[in-house]
Amino acid sequence: MRVVAAMSGGVDSAVAAARMLDAGHDVVGVHLALSQSAATLRESARGCCTIEDAGDARRVADRLGIPFYVWDMAERFKRDVMEDFVAEYQAGRTPNPCLRCNESIKFAALLDKALALGFDAVATGHYAQIVERVSADGEVVRELHRAVDASKDQSYVLGVLDEDQLARAFFPLGDTTKPDIRAEAAERGFSIAKKPDSYDICFIADGDTRGWLTKRLGEQPGEVVDAVTGDVVGSHQGAYGFTIGQRRGLGLDRSSLDGDPRYVVGVEASSNRVLIGTQDLLGVDVLRADHARWCGTAPEGEVRVGAQVRAHGEEVPAFARVHADDPEVVHVRLDSRLRGVAPGQSVVLYDGTRVIGSATIAETSRAGVPA
Incomplete structure (x- = not known):
């Protein structure tokens, strides 16, 4: 296959690109320029998409001997992720920009551009697994599952991917732990083997979300x-x-x-x-969510699921029911109450390790208590 490897400049995406090359694919490295005023250097482990990161990605691509390009998606990122982030907070909700980025940028804008240029798929350094099974009618179905390394599992932020996007996605790191990835990077001679992970919100490098919002909203x-x-x-x-x-x-x-x-x-x-x-x-156990995205066929009737409302939060047993007249609306009844659940957050539904889909929480309440 001809594969675009999304290379952030970090150790995970570097090893993902190398593994795709080892698997025999025709790989091209692409770094997404998402900042309209990229900084020269990272601020410790915060932020990403700096000029330094682009240089790190290019050096890995050179070592692998693969073509490397920088694709400017700063305007799309600003519109679909950053402006959405501001609008959600202004409306009193709490968004997750990583899900919006995966939905709108990495597996929409990036994948669409890759397909238009004749590529077959996109590979990223996310910690999640694609599991293939054969359906009753003999078709190969690709499912999204949790990563082996539970501490690094990123299936939550990938719960926005639909069946068609999963068919053209590769996550080569899902069967490996983070320490082993760093060891592999060192063995391959990557200078970024010990580079710290980025965390928090990538476009708020100092971590001060309130200050960042105040500058934009006054x-x-x-x-x-x-x-x-x-x-x-x-x-x-x-x-x-x-x-x-x-x-x-x-x-x-x-x-x-x-x-x-x-x-x-x-x-x-x-x-x-x-x-x-x-x-x-603070405790709630009833959620109404909209903008549902299903990683396959939407469930019918009331189904038993695991529900997760934060990227590294606990999974709670629950019942989920898709609205009879609108498959983008889902009702979730948790077995136990969760605290601090806010509209705007995403609820991701699981069947064992398999991701069923996700939806954006619109309302919360407690069973027997009016919303």
Whole structure:
């Protein structure tokens, strides 16, 4: 196959490209330029897509003897990921930009361009597995499964991929642990074998999400309100800077509170109010989610699933039911309550290690308690 290897400049994508080459594929390395003003150097392990990263990717490609290109997708990334991120926070929701990037950039824009240029598939350094099985009618079906290394598993952020995208995707690292990947990179002579992993939000290099949002949205003073009594107990400079489950930085007038800690239990974008309450108000076990993406055929009726609402969160046993009139809406009833679940987050559904699909949480509630 002719394969585009997405090369970020990190150790994972480097080894993924090398493994695709070892498997006999015709591989071309591509680095995605996603920043409109790429920094020269990374800030420790935060951020990505710097000029340094592009250089690291090119050096690996040269060592492998494969062609290498930089594809400028900064404008698409700004529109589909960064502007979506701002709009979601402004609407009082908590988005996951990694899922949006995988959906809109790596397996839409990148894959579409690769196919248009005559390539057959895209390979990335994500920790997940593609498992092939033969269906009852004799067709080969490709399923998305969790990685062997549970601590690095990234199947959650790949839950937005549909059946057609999975048919043209390769994840060569899914059967290997991270320490073994670093060891393999060193054996191959890659200078980036010990390069630190990037983490947090790639386009917020200093990790200050609230500060980054404030620069784009400006200060929007409002009230912090007790969710039970309705009393004003503090103030803030923008409701967009808060997310459900948050405890620190609430700007409370603690003289009017008892000694129990307070958490954000709601963000009202329309009134620019932040609602706070005690921990017992955080637990939810009923989710309504939309924008469902199925990694195969959508389930029918009520099915038993595992539900995960954070990239490295716990999987909770649950029942899921796709809306009878709209396959993009799914209702999930968790066996036990989870705290700090916010609209805008994604719920990814599993059958064992297999990813069934994902959806964006629109509403949360507690069984027997009005939403």
